[in-house]
Amino acid sequence: QSALAQPASVSGSPGQSITISCTGTSSDFYTYNYVSWYQQHPGKAPKLLIFEVTNRPSGVSNRFSGSKSGDTASLTISGLQAEDEADYYCSSYTSGITLYVFGTGTKVTVL
């Protein structure tokens, strides 16, 4: 099972909105809504931002939102802040021989 494809980098100015894409190739991506998103600051463990495509865990800012259409899931960060500068990873359950896969990662830069 290949990793999910993400753009290497995305940037935006404070206050803007940015969207990070995550493209899957397996039929599971179409079939299931088990895409998650993580934020990782340097030297820190990943933090769960979104699960099951659109759901936010308690305590996660509503500036983060998720969606999915066909083979592409997306994470949108609204009202971009300096603290949002980090790496972001999508991930998904698969019913294939690899139970769980991560995306290639996207570095978000706040200009």
Added chain:
Amino acid sequence: QLQLQESGPGLVKPSETLSLTCTVSGGSVRSSSYYWGWIRQPPGKGLQWIGSIFYSGTTYYTPSLESRVTISVDTSKNQFSLQLRSVTAADTSIYYCARQGIRYTPDYWGQGTLVTVSS
């Protein structure tokens, strides 16, 4: 508040076995709602799921590592462990343990531990 803490050697020689333990506090590995997993991240690179275990002992491994990996659970100590055999420099990574909830989604993570493979 659930906490996970990895422990083990930070340096392993090539061809030897990497062994790490994850101690869970504020929750139980006996929970029927969760799997417990290991994920690694080579320095400066992306995340790779290694494998997961249920308290009953049921395991799943990523195919590329399956021949070298064993994950086990000790419910009496509230711990689960990773063994990776015949390591090479390519196994140098930060290793994270995590709780995996809905459809194996990692929701709580340990802080991670860097394991370097070098002679």
